[in-house]
Structures are given as structure tokens and as C-alpha cells.
Amino acid sequence: MTAGKLAGWSAVAGAVAGAVVGAAQAVAGAVVCARLARGRRRRPPLRPVPAVAESGGSLVVPAGEVSVRATAGNVSVVVPAGNVSVVVPAGNVSVVVPARDEEGRLGPCVAAALADPAVREVIVVDDESTDGTARLAASLGATVVRGTPPPPGWVGKPWAVHQGLAAAKGPVVVTLDADARPRPGLFGALAAGLEEFDLVSAGPRFACDGPVEQALHASFLATLVYRLGPIGAATPPPPHRVLANGQCLAFHRSAMLAADGFARVREHLADDVALARTLAADGWRVGLLDAGDLLTVDMHDSVAGVWREWGRTLALADVTGRGRQAADLAVVWLTAALPVARLLAGRATPLDLGLLGVRLLLAWALRGSYERPGPGLLLSPLLDPATAVQLTRATYRPRRIWRGRSYGPPRPLGPLLGGGTSGGTADGTGGETDLGSGGTCDRTDGGTGGER
Numbered sequence: 001m002t003a004g005k006l007a008g009w010s011a012v013a014g015a016v017a018g019a020v021v022g023a024a025q026a027v028a029g030a031v032v033c034a035r036l037a038r039g040r041r042r043r044p045p046l047r048p049v050p051a052v053a054e055s056g057g058s059l060v061v062p063a064g065e066v067s068v069r070a071t072a073g074n075v076s077v078v079v080p081a082g083n084v085s086v087v088v089p090a091g092n093v094s095v096v097v098p099a100r101d102e103e104g105r106l107g108p109c110v111a112a113a114l115a116d117p118a119v120r121e122v123i124v125v126d127d128e129s130t131d132g133t134a135r136l137a138a139s140l141g142a143t144v145v146r147g148t149p150p151p152p153g154w155v156g157k158p159w160a161v162h163q164g165l166a167a168a169k170g171p172v173v174v175t176l177d178a179d180a181r182p183r184p185g186l187f188g189a190l191a192a193g194l195e196e197f198d199l200v201s202a203g204p205r206f207a208c209d210g211p212v213e214q215a216l217h218a219s220f221l222a223t224l225v226y227r228l229g230p231i232g233a234a235t236p237p238p239p240h241r242v243l244a245n246g247q248c249l250a251f252h253r254s255a256m257l258a259a260d261g262f263a264r265v266r267e268h269l270a271d272d273v274a275l276a277r278t279l280a281a282d283g284w285r286v287g288l289l290d291a292g293d294l295l296t297v298d299m300h301d302s303v304a305g306v307w308r309e310w311g312r313t314l315a316l317a318d319v320t321g322r323g324r325q326a327a328d329l330a331v332v333w334l335t336a337a338l339p340v341a342r343l344l345a346g347r348a349t350p351l352d353l354g355l356l357g358v359r360l361l362l363a364w365a366l367r368g369s370y371e372r373p374g375p376g377l378l379l380s381p382l383l384d385p386a387t388a389v390q391l392t393r394a395t396y397r398p399r400r401i402w403r404g405r406s407y408g409p410p411r412p413l414g415p416l417l418g419g420g421t422s423g424g425t426a427d428g429t430g431g432e433t434d435l436g437s438g439g440t441c442d443r444t445d446g447g448t449g450g451e452r
Contacts, residue, residue: 021334022351028334032226036358041234046202047288049118049192091120093187094170094253098147098160100127101176103136105298109138109180118187120170124155143167154266155407157246158275162262168253173314177247180204186294190250194215198284199253199276199354202248202362203231204290207371216306218366219383220314223391225362227328231288239280240321240413243288246272247297256261259284267318267410271398274319274413296371307390308325315394318410325395329388335359337388338383356381401439 071342097114099106108122113122124137126146133142146165150159161175170190176182186202193200202280206221208214228243236242250271256262259282265274280286300306317325336359348356359381365371366380 004373021338022349024330025334025338025351028331028353030174030330030395032335032355032358034363035226035229038229038233043231043234043287043289046186046189046193046294048183049188053285084281090136092170093172093174093191094168094185095119095120095122095366096161096164096168096175097122097124097137097142097178098157098175099126099129099133099137099178100123100156100160100384101129101133103129103130103131103133106136108131109160109176109178109182110142112182113176113187113371113389114141116182116184116187118191118373121168123164123167124139125164125253127160128154128324143286148403150212155269155271156405158262158266158268158271162266165253165256165262173253174248174250174251175246177297179278180247180297182248182295182298183296186248186291189291189294189358190248193287193289193393194250195254196285197287198251199244199279199286200270201244201246201286201288202250202277202295203288203369204295204297205292205370205371208376209301210303211374211376211379213300213303214370214374215380216387217310217382218363218370218377218380219307220310221369222232222359222362222380222384223338223387224314226331230289236280236286239277240324242273242280242286243383244272244276244286245429246275247299248291248295249275261374266277267407268315268413269398269407269410270313270319271332273316275317287407291366304387311387311390315391315398317395317398319413324358324421329392332384332388332391336381336384341385344382359384431435 017383093116097109097113109445110122110124113119113243121356122142123145124142125145125147126134126137128149134146138144146164147160150156155434164175165173172188172194174187186301190200190202208217224243228237231243232427251261259279260448261273261275261279276288292297300309313373335355337356339348339359342352343356360378363377363380366377372375399410406442
């Protein structure tokens with residue numbers, strides 16, 4: 001074959017490959033836009049519920065605006081005519097905080113929870129800490145449970161929560177990570193949410209130190225939105241696409257004990273999503289709701305921490321089937337990473353520019369997910385290629401080491417994986433999560449708190 005013919009065949013092959021990639025990119029872009037378009041139907045964010053300090057008090061929480069009237073021995077919330085209401089008993093919530101070497105972050109979480117009249121007790125499960133975690137928790141007034149080493153097959157965090165749940169006395173249990181910063185009214189709002197849902201998780205606002213950390217964090221968060229949509233679905237997704245945020249979960253104690261939920265996901269690093277999907281398959285109503293006005297989380301102390309820790313857990317590798325893993329990664333690569341890479345190389349196509357416009361709109365919408373939104377949000381698309389690399393590595397070469405403990409591979413969630421090792425698509429069927437008006441999301445946080 002002559003050099004001319006070889007060059008001609010190469011040009012044809014390149015054109016065909018380009019057409020195939022362009023078609024796949026167009027399909028992936030349509031998937032992303034369809035997920036964002038569901039934002040026209042979203043659940044309202046959690047609102048603070050006034051707390052009652054007196055013993056025996058109760059709260060009636062309507063769907064809309066309320067007024068407060070004092071009565072003998074308690075406080076009642078007067079419900080305007082036509083509003084639907086629920087009753088939230090005061091002092092009914094047990095807060096469980098799993099903590100392993102959290103002396104530097106635990107104080108604000110425990111102090112805020114103890115100050116809330118809706119909270120009956122705060123239980124800190126000291127997960128074999130080597131610092132002063134237990135001493136600090138006890139000095140603040142929390143009940144300290146000395147955690148035992150995880151039994152074979154257990155990951156540290158679900159084992160710690162399992163122990164705290166056994167010690168809890170309140171009918172409603174809220175689990176919090178040590179880096180959570182609850183605001184007044186959160187626990188009453190979560191308890192009120194359990195009138196509609198069996199498991200509630202709260203999407204917080206994130207605190208980031210500096211524009212680079214915020215840019216990387218927002219880039220990772222955007223991949224979650226592209227794969228599963230933002231939070232607060234008006235229509236629940238199918239069980240294998242349910243999302244939860246393990247930094248803050250609420251449920252009825254008796255129901256969780258009966259379901260033996262944490263034991264059933266004991267091997268999973270993404271234990272929050274595994275729990276939500278397992279229980280949703282059992283028929284539980286699972287809600288991931290916007291709680292940005294009531295909860296802030298300071299997850300990481302550096303850019304390296306975001307890259308190493310959140311970039312790994314957001315892959316959801318141990319709760320997602322191989323086929324859907326590949327489809328989700330394809331969406332991220334084709335609609336987020338590839339347009340930026342081509343732009344930086346000076347080879348962007350009109351479709352790339354359109355997808356970059358969508359990504360910038362998402363970056364702007366993400367401002368509601370951060371305590372102090374800054375320029376890092378608009379710079380975050382530039383990090384999407386690196387984020388896609390980390391997400392791919394975490395999916396196919398997951399590191400199951402956390403805080404000095406190594407774990408073996410988990411048992412799969414079976415049909416909850418959505419396609420097993422061969423099935424799965426990127427269509428995101430089932431109305432996956434809350435999206436904002438005009439095809440963009442107002443708040444998009446959620447998913448996969450740090451495991452231990």
C-alpha cells in the first residue's frame with residue numbers, strides 16, 4: 001500500500017472515529033440535559049422547626065407558613081386552614097456521632113446538638129480513637145460509647161453506628177458525622193420529614209478553605225449531578241439509583257432495628273448509599289432533602305484531602321454495577337472532561353461549546369451548595385478532566401483502606417446494582433433528584449459521607 005493510500009485510509013478512519021465520538025457525545029449531552037430538566041419539579045428545602053424545651057411539649061408543623069401560640073405547659077404551632085400538618089414530639093431525638101480521632105472537629109457538632117431542645121441525648125461512639133475524642137465528648141455532656149474493633153466483614157463506620165443505635169433511647173435517631181455543623185431547627189425538621197419518609201438524609205452546605213479547594217470540590221460534585229442528578233426528587237428514583245448522604249441520616253429506631261440495616265451493608269465503604277438502596281428495595285420511602293439552611297459540613301482540610309478522600313468515595317464503585325459504572329463514566333468524560341480538554345487544545349467543536357455552557361450554568365447553580373461561594377465555582381470546569389481521571393481510577397482500582405484499616409471487597413448488592421456486570425444504561429430513568437428552575441439546579445449537594 002502506497003503512502004498516499006495509507007494517509008487516505010487514516011483520514012477516513014479518523015473521520016469515522018470523530019463521527020462516532022460526536023454521536024456518543026450528543027447522546028450523553030441529551031442525557032445530562034434531561035436530568036437537569038427535571039429540576040422544574042422539586043421538593044422544598046427543609047425548614048427549621050421551633051423546639052420545645054418543656055417536658056411533654058409537642059410541635060405541629062404545617063406544610064406552609066405557621067404562627068406560634070403559647071399554651072399551658074408547652075408550645076403549639078397554629079396551622080392555617082387548609083394546610084397539612086404533622087406532630088413532632090419534643091425531646092424525641094437521639095443523635096449518634098461515630099468518631100475516630102475527631103478531637104479537632106467534634107466539639108461544634110456535639111455542642112450544637114446538645115443545645116437543641118428536640119434532642120434527647122447525644123451518643124458519641126469512640127471508634128478506637130488515639131486522641132482525646134472520648135474525653136472531649138464526655139466533657140461536653142455527651143454519652144460516650146467505647147466502640148469495639150469491627151468484627152470480620154465490617155467496615156468501621158457502619159459498625160460504629162450499629163453500636164450507637166443499640167445504645168440509643170429516643171424513638172427517632174439522627175446520625176451525624178463529626179464534621180457536621182447543625183443549626184437550630186435541624187433535628188425537628190428531620191423528625192417532621194419522617195412523617196413522609198422512612199429514611200431521610202440531609203444535603204448540607206459545604207465549607208471549603210480557599211478557591212482551589214472549592215473548585216476541586218465543585219468539580220467532583222458536578223460529576224455526581226451529571227451521573228444521578230441533583231437532590232430532592234419530586235418523583236423517587238428506582239432503588240438502584242437512590243442516593244443518600246451519610247453525613248446526616250434520620251430514621252425511626254424501631255424500624256431500623258427491625259430491618260437490621262447497618263448489618264446488611266456492613267462491608268460497604270459507600271455505606272450510606274448502600275443502606276438507602278437496600279432499604280428502598282425493601283419498600284422504604286427514602287428522601288434526600290435540601291438542608292442547606294440548617295446544616296454545614298467541613299469535610300476536608302486541604303485540596304489533597306478532597307482529591308484523595310472525596311474523589312474516591314464519589315465513585316460509588318461498590319454499590320454500582322459494571323455496566324452502569326461504564327455508562328456513568330462515559331457521561332462524565334463525554335460531557336464534562338472532553339469539552340474542556342478540546343477547548344484547552346484549541347479544537348473545541350460547536351457541541352463542545354454548548355456542553356461547556358451547560359457546565360458553567362451548573363457551576364453557577366452550585367453556589368447554593370457552598371457556605372461561601374467564590375470564584376472557585378466558575379473555575380471548577382477546568383478541573384473536570386483531572387476529576388474524570390480520578391473518578392475512573394477510583395471506579396476500576398478502588399482503594400479499600402481508611403484511617404489505618406484495610407478492608408476486603410464487599411458482597412455486591414445484587415439487583416440493586418442496576419444491570420449487574422453487563423447491563424445498565426446512562427438514561428437515568430426514574431426522575432432522579434431535585435433540579436432548579438430553567439433546567440439548572442438550585443442546590444445539588446449530597447451523597448457519600450466519609451467512611452471509617
